[in-house]
Amino acid sequence: MATKKRLKREGTLAVDLPALASPDGSIPAAERVDRMAMLTMMVRIRAFEMKLAELVRDLVIKGTLHPYVGQEAVATGVCFALRADDYITSNHRGHGHALAKGADMNRMMAELLGRQTGYCKGKGGSMHIADLDLGMLGCNGIVGGGLGITAGAALSATLRGTDQVSVGFFGDGAANTGIAHEAMNLAAAWQLPAIFICENNQYALSMPYAKAVAAPDIASRAVGYGMPGEVVDGNDAQAVWAATRRAVLHARHGRGPTLLECKTYRWLQHSLRVKGPDRPADEEAAWKARCPIAHLRGQLASERLLDDAGFAAVERAAAREVEGSVAFALASPEPTLDEIETDIYAGGFVE
Numbered sequence: 001m002a003t004k005k006r007l008k009r010e011g012t013l014a015v016d017l018p019a020l021a022s023p024d025g026s027i028p029a030a031e032r033v034d035r036m037a038m039l040t041m042m043v044r045i046r047a048f049e050m051k052l053a054e055l056v057r058d059l060v061i062k063g064t065l066h067p068y069v070g071q072e073a074v075a076t077g078v079c080f081a082l083r084a085d086d087y088i089t090s091n092h093r094g095h096g097h098a099l100a101k102g103a104d105m106n107r108m109m110a111e112l113l114g115r116q117t118g119y120c121k122g123k124g125g126s127m128h129i130a131d132l133d134l135g136m137l138g139c140n141g142i143v144g145g146g147l148g149i150t151a152g153a154a155l156s157a158t159l160r161g162t163d164q165v166s167v168g169f170f171g172d173g174a175a176n177t178g179i180a181h182e183a184m185n186l187a188a189a190w191q192l193p194a195i196f197i198c199e200n201n202q203y204a205l206s207m208p209y210a211k212a213v214a215a216p217d218i219a220s221r222a223v224g225y226g227m228p229g230e231v232v233d234g235n236d237a238q239a240v241w242a243a244t245r246r247a248v249l250h251a252r253h254g255r256g257p258t259l260l261e262c263k264t265y266r267w268l269q270h271s272l273r274v275k276g277p278d279r280p281a282d283e284e285a286a287w288k289a290r291c292p293i294a295h296l297r298g299q300l301a302s303e304r305l306l307d308d309a310g311f312a313a314v315e316r317a318a319a320r321e322v323e324g325s326v327a328f329a330l331a332s333p334e335p336t337l338d339e340i341e342t343d344i345y346a347g348g349f350v351e
Ligand SMILES: Cc1ncc(C[n+]2csc(CCOP(=O)(O)OP(=O)(O)O)c2C)c(N)n1
Pocket: 092, 093, 141, 142, 143, 144, 170, 171, 172, 173, 174, 175, 201, 203, 204, 205, 270
């Protein structure tokens, strides 16, 4: 109870409201997202991920990783609605989240290739990429594990009296873990500035959503937690941005958390070394026909804001950046043996 009182005294009531926010939480008419910048980010994420598929196939990257291809509009739409000092937590499929929050592609590629110049000095790999300076609190290999951190970061912002918000990305599988329930319940009970972004890509590894959950929408759970919930077209970056902006304004006003369920689809296999059973071909084709990049490109083209040459230039720049990141990584040294016990928080051998 002491915490609750403290939240009231120092936290939610002390929030400094940003000038942009409307008191009812709606998006001010003047506020627009830069859709060209969003498209550029999505193309960069896809180019990065497609390159990783090659590097894994060719054994340049030795471990496994979980590709984000097909889901680019979620990370991009969400992160474009945030401030630089807001927090995100991520999951095992986290490269897109990191890039969209501003992570440096060179350092990401170096980490994936196990180089000293990587985000974790080449010792963490795909599921540990973090950049605290960007408010990127980490990818996470424990399904659902990021959500406790989401709530914790939101509590920290409240106790410090800042108006930062904390966003947690998680999958439809993670939605069924205990920590997801605990984090959402506590965030609502304490009215924390958290936003829970469920990327419902229809599968948890090989488990189809419809076999794991009776309810059609995860967003409907929000009612039970006492927070707003919304189903969003996760392949429409602008729709994701708008829904997130509403949630951000809600949270910054001290009105507590929101649950957004972004319906989307991963195009590639679960992880680049774990294929899982085949999915129905017509299902895959239907989702690929709703490519998030093609969708935004089409919107901009129909408004005469982007032509084919303009899009090709965006793709070329992304390809150059990715190739540059591979060259940077390959030119960087691998970690040395005397580093093996540094940066370790817990350890030991299990026999
Ligand atoms: C606690 C825990 N249980 C199981 C796993 C193995 N695992 C890794 S990813 C995954 C599926 C997660 O599905 P979802 O949350 O929908 O995310 P998606 O892979 O679809 O992005 C599982 C079961 C794990 N990493 N952690």
